[in-house]
Amino acid sequence: MGNDSTDRIVEGLRRWITTAPPGAQVPSNRELTAEYGASPVTVQKAMRVLAGLGLIESRPGVGTFVRAVRTARPADYAWQTAALGAPPSRLLGLPSAQRSTAPDAIALHAGYPDRELLPERLVRSAIARAARTDAAITRSPVAGMPDLQAWFAAELAGAAPAGVTPPSARDVLILSGSQSGLSSLFRALVGPGQPLLIESPTYWGAILAAAQADVTLVPVASGPNGPDLEDVARAFEQTGARAFYVQPTFANPTGAQWSTQLGRDVLELARRHGAFLIEDDWAHDLAIDADPHPIAAADDDGHVIYIRSLTKSVSPALRVAAVTARGPARDRILADRAAESMYVSGLLQAAALDVVTQSAWRTHLRSLRELLRARRDLLVESLREHAPDAHLELTPQGGLNLWLRLPDGIDAAGIVRACEGRGVIIADGTEWFPAEASAPHIRLNYSGRDPDRYPEAARIIGEEIERASTDHPLRGTAVRAD
């Protein structure tokens, strides 16, 4: 340096370089000579300085370019911290049911059935047929394909008692999976900051969707027979809530099934409080010992908003679900869906409808029932033998999960980690509680691959519970294990 003109050119070009994209061509020496009124020697000197600083590079015969500095340093995203601000609660990380695992692990955590439980042949041929129809190449109406809407309506209508006006096809809105429905329902029917009654424990996806919609959760304890009616009444009264999210049939995770009377009573409470009952009939096709009787079938005043999904019974790749809603609620939900995703792929709708209207679908459901029964019973039996300390309050009459209470003082997360270290993937029950867990629980899903390894898995789970109980003499008190 040491030369004012050189410095001037170096400073000028440095400023220019900070805004120029890497790789940009630097003005020629001739241009710079003119621009800065400097001699060619001075300009060359400035260029040498800049090259020495690693800011530019010259390609002989081509020109001089801003150096690709950016690759040298790791990207700096720190500026995003201020732009993003603090995250909304509960929206960080993925729940365990969504995790992918090593192929040789025993997966008891996931919520999606193994292919042995799916109507694979039906699904593949339905997709191939749909590929040849207009559905492969056109847009679906926002509310869904009329035939598929009609199918969902007819399913519910089939369960309607005499004297109740069943829903029409127009009352059905097709969704790409029930999760999308939950977000929309909570946004459309409850709204930010407003109270939503919710069973505890309940489906983590509903807790997540509620967090995203920024509604205020009001947990209502729910056991093997569903919630206590008094609790529900009190929650409605104290909070003025206008909606209650429920899983009256083979609830996830507990497996609870409400009695017909409880369903009727809760519907009556909802009526009295001018409230919606959001009934998530997620396991409608996953019955084992009992048949589902949707509360929605008994309502024609628009109190029950009914969600049913085909994702778990048809194929996780045919993400198709439906929400049935009547009155202005239907329009409010449709507007939210349109803003959120416009419409659902007609290909998925056509293929799903094809599957469920084949006579082989009924056959499939019957064999699925037996497969699920065998898997459930094997897992229950294995746990009884190898993990006696994992307490099963209820043998579920349908659904895909066992909900097990661990001895007090045991850290469920610790058990999950220890089992994972030994190749058994299970889910920490904490994720199913909208607030603090009432006790340590784990959830085991019996729809994954390799049911013949259930005894092995149960043995490992049993050993880890045993070890945790022995390691921690505080077991039995309220103190956490680690």
Added chain:
Amino acid sequence: MGNDSTDRIVEGLRRWITTAPPGAQVPSNRELTAEYGASPVTVQKAMRVLAGLGLIESRPGVGTFVRAVRTARPADYAWQTAALGAPPSRLLGLPSAQRSTAPDAIALHAGYPDRELLPERLVRSAIARAARTDAAITRSPVAGMPDLQAWFAAELAGAAPAGVTPPSARDVLILSGSQSGLSSLFRALVGPGQPLLIESPTYWGAILAAAQADVTLVPVASGPNGPDLEDVARAFEQTGARAFYVQPTFANPTGAQWSTQLGRDVLELARRHGAFLIEDDWAHDLAIDADPHPIAAADDDGHVIYIRSLTKSVSPALRVAAVTARGPARDRILADRAAESMYVSGLLQAAALDVVTQSAWRTHLRSLRELLRARRDLLVESLREHAPDAHLELTPQGGLNLWLRLPDGIDAAGIVRACEGRGVIIADGTEWFPAEASAPHIRLNYSGRDPDRYPEAARIIGEEIERASTDHPLRGTAVRAD
């Protein structure tokens, strides 16, 4: 209903049912098959639709009957009024681009290309192939299929100048259509009540998604060359906004294409204000006279959040899009997507990837370019001849739309209604303005069916503008026409 014969039977029986007494027996399927000359499958389908509509009910072993009418009273949903409260603004009704229309209308309103513009054969065979893979029967990872993520990343990397670190596959999140991306981005990156800069006019779907996410829109006027840099700088400074939603390439509706310099300058502004640029490259595959140069390609500090969709270029039924985002922003968006919809159907992802990795895809894009050019030019020419008062400020170099300014004082909604009455469906430009429209506009989409009817459509549009101008001597003043 997707099938003419089914429709015909449904309509016929509906008429019959309106006059039949409740409880009357419906003709047997055999009789209907004969009467309508339709197949048993078609008749059964029609019966399902009618059952779904609650109009008939079947008693096994007995027959099918007109359903004992809908109880005496009409359903009373009035209680929902209090439960739902006032709706969030802008979320009522469907925008005109989503409307379905009579099959003989000239449809210049929709945003989804006619099948002649789609790689139909490629799409059908890709779906058929995907039906045979695991993608038909398994769950996709939440972020998307790794191969498809890699494809989107490579597309952007191909446009990156030397020295810029291109995005990796991990930076790409797969979405079911770009609309879902917009909602998520506005929720995750902006948040309720926070300011979001947005071009005016701009894509109505973005305005809708912003309303749903409850962000506060800050409109920035944007003309044929994009926004004025001073305006953008002022908006950032005055509002402290941390995000700007832009369509720098063949913007919808104006067709505007930003200069490279404007892209660079706006990116620099975003950097200076620690803000995100949400770049919606919706028409990347719909170029005519110019090639897209995404701003995102020049950024590796995570300032540009880049959305690209395949819905309009591959098939409306393969709803697949991607958002590329780096740094913590990526995680924030992923968490929102997981809460909103868990994952995108792997079937759609596999089929879309299959299409865009065939060599025939490149051939298709080349022929698409020529088809779009011919359609655009024909519509421009027709309007010039028959509707000289509809002012086209810019002949778009890509995209699917013409944006036309009507003479001051003309009511765009009135023109839209009048044209619809004459079988020409066009869109009122008002829907593309985040606030009041700066002037009456209409948007004409040249990707619908029957381009040979453009002269006829232009004549009708021209006549209606003429009539509106003559009817209202106040034309030219600021007074609305009706």
